[in-house]
Amino acid sequence: MNKGIYKIIENKCIAPMVYKMVLSGDVSHITAPGQFINIALEGFYLRRPISVHDVDREAGTVTVIYKVVGRGTEAMMNMTEGELDVLTGLGNGFDTSLSGDHAVVIGGGVGVPPMFLLAKELIAEGKKVTAILGFNKKEEIFCEDDFKAIGADVIVATADGSYGVKGFVTNALETVEAPTFYYACGPEPMLKALYNASELDGQLSFEERMGCGFGACMGCSCKTKYGNKRICKEGPVLRKGEIIW
Amino acid sequence: MVDISTTLSGIKLDNPVIPASGTFGFGYEFADYYDINILGSISFKGTTAEPRFGNPTPRIAECTEGLINSVGLQNPGVEKVVNEELPHLAKFYKKPLIANISGFSLDEYKLCAEKMDAVDQVGIIEVNISCPNVHGGGISFGTNAAAAASVAKTVRSVTNKPVYIKLTPNVTDITEIARAVEAEGADGISMINTLLGMRINLKTKKPVIANKMGGFSGPAIFPVACRMIYQVYEAVNIPIIGMGGVRSADDVIELMLAGASAVQVGAENLVNPYACKDIIEALPEACEKYGINKLSDIIGGAH
Ligand SMILES: Cc1cc2nc3c(=O)[nH]c(=O)nc-3n(C[C@H](O)[C@H](O)[C@H](O)COP(=O)(O)OP(=O)(O)OC[C@H]3O[C@@H](n4cnc5c(N)ncnc54)[C@H](O)[C@@H]3O)c2cc1C
Ligand SMILES: Cc1cc2nc3c(=O)[nH]c(=O)nc-3n(C[C@H](O)[C@H](O)[C@H](O)COP(=O)(O)O)c2cc1C
Ligand code: FES
Numbered sequence: 174m175n176k177g178i179y180k181i182i183e184n185k186c187i188a189p190m191v192y193k194m195v196l197s198g199d200v201s202h203i204t205a206p207g208q209f210i211n212i213a214l215e216g217f218y219l220r221r222p223i224s225v226h227d228v229d230r231e232a233g234t235v236t237v238i239y240k241v242v243g244r245g246t247e248a249m250m251n252m253t254e255g256e257l258d259v260l261t262g263l264g265n266g267f268d269t270s271l272s273g274d275h276a277v278v279i280g281g282g283v284g285v286p287p288m289f290l291l292a293k294e295l296i297a298e299g300k301k302v303t304a305i306l307g308f309n310k311k312e313e314i315f316c317e318d319d320f321k322a323i324g325a326d327v328i329v330a331t332a333d334g335s336y337g338v339k340g341f342v343t344n345a346l347e348t349v350e351a352p353t354f355y356y357a358c359g360p361e362p363m364l365k366a367l368y369n370a371s372e373l374d375g376q377l378s379f380e381e382r383m384g385c386g387f388g389a390c391m392g393c394s395c396k397t398k399y400g401n402k403r404i405c406k407e408g409p410v411l412r413k414g415e416i417i418w
Numbered sequence: 419m420v421d422i423s424t425t426l427s428g429i430k431l432d433n434p435v436i437p438a439s440g441t442f443g444f445g446y447e448f449a450d451y452y453d454i455n456i457l458g459s460i461s462f463k464g465t466t467a468e469p470r471f472g473n474p475t476p477r478i479a480e481c482t483e484g485l486i487n488s489v490g491l492q493n494p495g496v497e498k499v500v501n502e503e504l505p506h507l508a509k510f511y512k513k514p515l516i517a518n519i520s521g522f523s524l525d526e527y528k529l530c531a532e533k534m535d536a537v538d539q540v541g542i543i544e545v546n547i548s549c550p551n552v553h554g555g556g557i558s559f560g561t562n563a564a565a566a567a568s569v570a571k572t573v574r575s576v577t578n579k580p581v582y583i584k585l586t587p588n589v590t591d592i593t594e595i596a597r598a599v600e601a602e603g604a605d606g607i608s609m610i611n612t613l614l615g616m617r618i619n620l621k622t623k624k625p626v627i628a629n630k631m632g633g634f635s636g637p638a639i640f641p642v643a644c645r646m647i648y649q650v651y652e653a654v655n656i657p658i659i660g661m662g663g664v665r666s667a668d669d670v671i672e673l674m675l676a677g678a679s680a681v682q683v684g685a686e687n688l689v690n691p692y693a694c695k696d697i698i699e700a701l702p703e704a705c706e707k708y709g710i711n712k713l714s715d716i717i718g719g720a721h
Contacts, residue, residue: 174451176691213689218636219480220689260691382476382626384487385688389443391463391492392478394471401471401492 174387175202179259182234184252188315190241191283192250193226196257197234205266206291207358207378207410210235211386213258214245220260221245222386222405224287224358224378235261238286238315263386264409267291267376269298273353276300278325279342279367281307281359285316287378291356292325303328303349307342307359311335343370365418375413379404420705421712422698424458424680426657427580427605429514429541431458431680434670434713435698438661438684439464439518439544439584440489444503448687449510452695461516461608461682462499462507464546465534467526469495479617479626484636484663485685486615488629491520491549496533504537514541516659518584522552524572535577543579544659545569548586548611548633560586560611563598570602582659584608585650587639592646593653600654607650608659608682610643636685637663644676651677651718665690667697667704674713675720 179198187193203210203225211220227236241250269276269291276295280288285306292302302325308314310333320327329337330345338345343366346355355375357367364377381404384392388406395402397415402408424434437445439461448454472492479486493499496519504515517534521527527545534540547560547569559565566583573581583599585592587610596607612633617626625631643662651658660678664670665686673681686693701713710716 174691176451217480218483218685218689219478219485382478384478384485385441385691387691388447389441389691390478390487390688391440391443391472391489392487393475394477394489394492395475396471 174263175199175261177259177261178256179235180256181252181254184249187238188313191238191315192241193236193238194249195234195236196259197232198259200228200230200233200235200261202262203228203235204262206269206294207266207287208262208264209386209409210237211260211263211383212249214248216248217245219384220386221249222263222383225290226286227290227293238283240283260386264405265407267356267378267410269294271354271376272300274300275303275351275353277303277305277346277349277352277355279305279307279346279355279357279359281342281363282309282313284357284359284363284378287358288356289316289319292320293323296324302326303352305330305342305345305349307345307363309333341366343367346371368413368416368418376410377413377416378409379411380409420702420710421714422701422705424714426542426659426680429580433458433698433701434674434680435694435701436461436516436659436680436682437687437694438682439546441684441687444499445507446510448691451691454511455513456698457511457694458680459514459516459541460507460511461518461544462503463493464491464518464520465493465496465499465530466491466520467496467529469493469498474628476626476628477632479632481615481617481634481636482638484634484638485688486617486627486632486634487612488627488632490629496530500533500537504539508539515539516542516544516582518544518546520546520549522549524568527569528572528576531573532576535579540579542582542606543573543577544582544584544608545573546584546611548584558586558588560595561589563594566595567598567602570599570604574603580605582606582608584611586611587642587646588614593649596650596654600656604656606657606659607654608661609650610639610646610662613639613642635662637665639663640669644672647673647678648676648720652721664697665693667700670697670701671704671708671710671716674717677718677721679714679717
C-alpha cells in the first residue's frame with residue numbers, strides 16, 4: 174500500500190453518469206489487475222474504494238472509471254483539476270497464472286473497468302482473451318472499443334437487447350468456444366448467476382462497505398470455505414471454489 | 419526538548435499516543451507502513467474466549483466526521499491471539515501492550531484475563547464492558563454500575579497486572595460507573611467507547627448497517643469524550659486513558675487537559691494509516707506552541 178498525493182490529469186464523462194479519471198503519482202504499489210485504490214474526498218469522512226482500470230507505468234498514471242451513485246461520487250464528478258489523497262495498491266487482485274490459454278473476462282456495469290487492465294496483461298502474456306461486457310441498455314455501454322483495441326474478442330450483452338447479445342453475461346458466456354477460465358466483476362446477482370450457470374473455474378471480484386480498505390477494521394469480512402477473509406485485503410478477488418453461496 | 423512521555427500505573431510510555439482497540443488489528447500490519455515502535459503502546463483488537471466471525475455485513479456506515487461500525491468483535495479467539503497474533507506482533511513491537519478483552523459473561527472475562535495475565539508483553543489489561551451480558555437479559559455490563567463492578571472484581575481477582583475498565587458513554591451518569599469500578603480495584607479507566615448510532619439509506623429506506631445499530635466514533639464525538647473525561651477525572655483517583663475522535667496533536671493535549679494520562683486514536687487510523695505517527699511527530703511542536711515543557715504536567719490541567 175502507498176499513501177500519496179495524486180494529481181488529477183483528466184476527469185471526463187464517458188457514458189451517462191459514468192466518469193473516467195486519470196491520476197498521476199506513484200503507481201509502483203499497484204501490482205496486480207483487480208486491485209483498487211481508496212480516494213479521500215474533502216468533506217467526507219471515509220475514503221471511496223474504486224478499482225484500477227488501467228496503469229501507465231512510464232507516464233506514472235492510474236486510471237479509474239466510476240459511476241455517480243451518491244454524494245461522494247457526485248463530488249468527484251465535478252473535479253477537473255487539483256490533487257487527491259489516495260491509497261494505492263490495495264487488495265489481492267486477479268491471478269493471471271490461472272487463466273489457461275483462453276481466458277474470458279466478464280464485467281457487468283461498473284464491474285467492467287478492472288477487467289481492462291486484466292485483459293491487457295493476459296494478452297501481453299500471449300493468451301487469447303474474450304471480453305464479455307454486460308450493460309442494461311445501449312446508451313450505457315462504455316469501454317467496448319478499448320477492449321477491441323488491445324486485441325480482445327468482445328461480446329456485449331444488453332439486458333434489453335438494444336445492442337449485441339440480448340440477455341445477461343451468462344447467455345454470452347454460453348456462446349464462447351473452448352474457454353479455459355473466467356474472471357468476473359459486477360453486481361452480486363450477476364456473480365451469483367455466473368457461479369451457478371457455468372462449470373468453468375474462475376475468479377470473482379466482490380464489493381463490500383469499507384471502513385479502511387487496508388485490513389485494519391474488519392468492516393468488510395466475509396466467510397469462505399477456507400476461513401474468514403477481508404474483502405479489502407485477502408479479496409476483493411476470490412476463487413470460485415472458496416465462495417459460500 | 420519537550421518531554422512528551424507519560425506514565426500509566428507505573429508503566430512509562432515514550433509518548434501518550436496509543437492506537438485504539440479495533441482500529442489497528444494486531445498491529446503488525448501497520449509495520450508495513452511505519453516503524454510501530456514509535457507508538458506509546460498498542461491496544462489490540464478486542465479478544466474473546468472463542469473465535470468470533472462477528473456481525474453480518476454491511477458493518478460500516480459513513481457519518482459526518484465519523485463512522486458507525488458494527489464489526490461485532492470479530493477475532494480469532496484468545497488461544498490463537500496469545501499463541502499466534504501476539505508472538506507475531508512481538509517481532510515488530512517491543513514495548514508493553516494493552517490487551518483489550520471482551521466477554522459476554524463473567525466467566526469469559528475471567529478466562530481472557532487469565533490468558534492475558536500469562537503473556538509477558540501485556541502491560542495493561544483493558545476490559546471492554548460494552549458487551550451484552552448473556553446471563554443478564556442482554557443488558558450491557560457497562561450500563562449498570564453493579565454489573566460493571568462485578569466485571570472489575572472478577573478480572574481483578576485473576577491478575578496482578580494493571581486492570582483498566584473501558585467505559586461505554588451510553589449511560590446517564592458515567593461517573594457512577596467509574597466510581598463503582600474504582601471501588602472494586604480497577605487501576606485505571608479507558609474512555610470512551612463508541613456511541614450507539616444509526617444511519618438510514620434513503621434509497622432503500624432501511625438502516626445501512628445489517629444489525630441496524632452500531633457504534634459511532636470519529637471526530638464528531640470528540641466533545642462528548644472531552645466532557646466525560648473531565649467529569650470522570652473529578653470523580654475518581656485512578657488514571658484515565660482518553661479517546662474519542664482524536665485526530666491531531668492538539669486533540670491529544672485537549673484530552674490530557676481534561677484529565678487523560680494517555681490518549682488512544684481510533685477511527686482516524688482507518689482513514690489515515692499514518693495517523694498515530696503524524697500525531698506523535700506533531701506533538702513536540704504543538705507542546706511548544708502552548709508553552710508546555712513536560713506534557714505529563716498538564717494532565718487534568720483544565721480543572
Ligand atoms: C473493491 C471495490 C471496488 C470498486 N470499484 C468501483 C469502480 O471501479 N467503479 C465504480 O463506479 N464503483 C466502484 N466501487 C463502488 C464504489 O466504491 C461506490 O460506488 C462509491 O463508494 C459510492 O460513493 P458515494 O459517496 O457516491 O455513495 P454513497 O452511497 O453516498 O456512499 C456512502 C458510503 O457508502 C459507501 N458505498 C456506497 N456504495 C458502495 C459500494 N457499492 N461498495 C462499497 N462501498 C459503497 C461509500 O464508500 C461511502 O462510505 C467499488 C467498490 C469496492 C468495494
Ligand atoms: C472499527 C472499530 C472497531 C472497534 N473495536 C473495538 C474493540 O474490539 N474493543 C473495544 O474496546 N473498542 C473497540 N472500538 C472502539 C474504539 O477502540 C474507541 O473506543 C472508539 O472508536 C472511540 O475512539 P475514536 O473516535 O477515535 O474511534 C472499535 C472502534 C471502531 C471504529
Ligand atoms: S475495510 Fe477495514 S478491514 Fe477491510
